[in-house]
Amino acid sequence: MISLHPSPEVAEARTRGGAIVALESTIITHGMPWPQNVETARRVEAEVRRHGATPATIAVLEGRLHIGLGDAELDRLGRARDAAKLSRADLPACLAAGGTGATTVAATMIAAHLAGIRVFATGGIGGVHRGAETSFDISADLHELAQTPVTVVAAGAKAILDLPKTLEVLETLGVPVIAFGQDDFPAFWSRSSGLPAPLRMDDPALIARAHLVRGEMGLAGGQLVANPIPPEAEIPAAELAPLIGTALEEASERGIAAKQVTPFLLQRLFELSAGRSLEANIALVLNNARLAARIAAALARMSAGTG
Numbered sequence: 001m002i003s004l005h006p007s008p009e010v011a012e013a014r015t016r017g018g019a020i021v022a023l024e025s026t027i028i029t030h031g032m033p034w035p036q037n038v039e040t041a042r043r044v045e046a047e048v049r050r051h052g053a054t055p056a057t058i059a060v061l062e063g064r065l066h067i068g069l070g071d072a073e074l075d076r077l078g079r080a081r082d083a084a085k086l087s088r089a090d091l092p093a094c095l096a097a098g099g100t101g102a103t104t105v106a107a108t109m110i111a112a113h114l115a116g117i118r119v120f121a122t123g124g125i126g127g128v129h130r131g132a133e134t135s136f137d138i139s140a141d142l143h144e145l146a147q148t149p150v151t152v153v154a155a156g157a158k159a160i161l162d163l164p165k166t167l168e169v170l171e172t173l174g175v176p177v178i179a180f181g182q183d184d185f186p187a188f189w190s191r192s193s194g195l196p197a198p199l200r201m202d203d204p205a206l207i208a209r210a211h212l213v214r215g216e217m218g219l220a221g222g223q224l225v226a227n228p229i230p231p232e233a234e235i236p237a238a239e240l241a242p243l244i245g246t247a248l249e250e251a252s253e254r255g256i257a258a259k260q261v262t263p264f265l266l267q268r269l270f271e272l273s274a275g276r277s278l279e280a281n282i283a284l285v286l287n288n289a290r291l292a293a294r295i296a297a298a299l300a301r302m303s304a305g306t307g
């Protein structure tokens with residue numbers, strides 16, 4: 001069995017059967033610029049604690065799989081310019097080689113499951129890219145949701161992706177896509193994508209119960225909870241559409257491919273929107289951390305027989 005390196009607070013929470021929320025690290029190294037990345041990571045952890053759960057930010061540092069990072073480790077990762085982006089295919093290779101890297105949604109789900117953590121909060125998941133009919137660019141995150149039993153709370157997917165195709169692939173893979181508190185699938189910066197979500201739940205305890213029922217039925221895979229951005233932080237889709245167009249054109253002109261596509265588009269959008277997209281991004285991650293903590297707390301109560 002691979003050895004895990006839990007932080008002291010995660011080790012303590014595991015012993016007591018307390019609620020734990022996993023957090024990814026690619027959002028820190030490849031999703032936001034320094035220093036807002038480290039500041040946001042700390043605020044997200046604080047938000048999880050404030051809502052009664054223990055945060056576990058996951059990353060690989062010098063070949064060790066960390067489940068929960070200390071303050072200095074978080075800072076080092078946030079400043080690192082050479083951290084690898086680790087998805088399902090890269091994670092074991094990085095551990096074998098003694099490398100350092102940040103985990104994507106897919107790799108964070110794998111690590112969380114190994115550590116017995118059932119709930120994970122992030123900003124946006126990877127999905128089917130626009131033009132996937134020729135590029136075949138579909139994030140490994142979608143396949144991970146189909147095979148690893150972790151409930152992932154995200155604000156939907158960014159409009160850099162093809163949202164209808166992303167929902168189709170999730171349906172094909174049998175992944176429950178649950179909009180929280182509304183009928184529409186949210187679109188990251190906007191509360192609505194204009195597309196109906198396949199499922200809707202308004203109560204974190206129901207989401208926790210649905211997670212348990214999947215396990216009881218022996219079904220592989222997790223759930224995607226799509227939590228709309230708070231109304232005051234929303235950016236109208238029309239405002240970002242031209243910027244997304246520019247970023248996509250640049251990516252194609254420069255021949256950006258494979259693992260570089262998502263980080264390139266995210267960084268260009270932050271630059272092109274002069275930080276506006278970053279502020280919204282921070283607000284929605286905090287909002288997802290809150291909901292994930294409530295789901296994790298409900299799961300912990302149910303597992304202890306007190307819920």
Ligand code: PSU
Pocket residue numbers: 024026027030031087103104105106123124125126127138139140141158258259260261262263266
């Ligand atoms: N989408 C975002 N922010 C992110 C990512 C996606 O809005 O930070 C990151 C996540 O770590 C996600 C990864 O798992 O990008 C997906 O990369 P790819 O599309 O290469 O699978």
Ligand code: MN
Pocket residue numbers: 137138139140258259261
């Ligand atoms: Mn890809």
